[in-house]
Amino acid sequence: MSEEKDDFNDSAVEEYKQNIQDLYSEVKIWHKGMVFREEYIDMYEEYAVPYKIAELYIYKDDAFLCKIKPVGAHIIAADGRADIIGKRDKLSLVFFKELSANMETHDHETGINRHALYEGYKDAGWYVFWGKRKISLLSGENFLRATEEVSGYKHL
């Protein structure tokens, strides 16, 4: 996130692929009982050699709910992005490493340092974007909410 990313950096891709797999493993636990299918796609990013990565399709019984589509390892102001796409809507999931001190701003009212670009940053991990720079660390609860929002299904 911090450097200008002028170099090919396959370690970033390797980390991203691992982070995506970790995300899918958690999603399968959070959405226990649903049906999953992984389908590999080709990724082309300027700062990486082409690579393959899986999209995760999620079904409830036979009905398609949504899919998680990897967007890239090299992302402006983040360390990886994947989108959760349903028939109704789309939300972005972003991965952040540890917050760089350079991206902190000091809030004089609360005395707390916070991320300069995002509201809701806590620690390294996957986050869901709710809009207007508001993010939440991904958990079973808010992943369910995200799934409901993008799929249009309620009370999953």
Added chain:
Amino acid sequence: MDISIFDEIQKRYELTENLFKLFKRDLTVRAQFDYESDHFSEIDHELEAIKDLFIIDAFAAFERLLRDRVLSSVRSQEENGLSEGLSQIVRNESEYIKIEYLLDVLKKFADPERIGLIKQIKKYRDWVAHGRRPLTYSPVKPADIYSVFEAIRLAAVTVVDNTISDVKDSDRCAE
């Protein structure tokens, strides 16, 4: 132009985003446009292309602010006829100075990491503005348009803040 331009651009984007949301939610509005698909994520796909146009708009405003800053710096150095003549040349050529050179100067006054983000946004802007060349790999993509707006606004604050301190310095010299 001042820094409020970024609030205006963001406001215009928010209006666009809200209209898209309304279009997705309101069946009667969709019926008026004969929109039949029930895959509303297709509409999100269209919004992605529009977001790119707003990134171009925001970056153009930032670039204007920065180049205007170059002109005001040059004017402040015009002490005599020769300086004025030489400054005129810089003024004429100021639009052609590579923005990367100007951003490198900003790095000394703002956090280099934040200016690094502006360089990434600039590369993305170039890719969009040059037709999203399909046979080339896309550059580093934005995480979210609002964070792009904020990154540009933060860098613009550095440009404006230093303008104010320069004015104060020249006032002190005059005294």
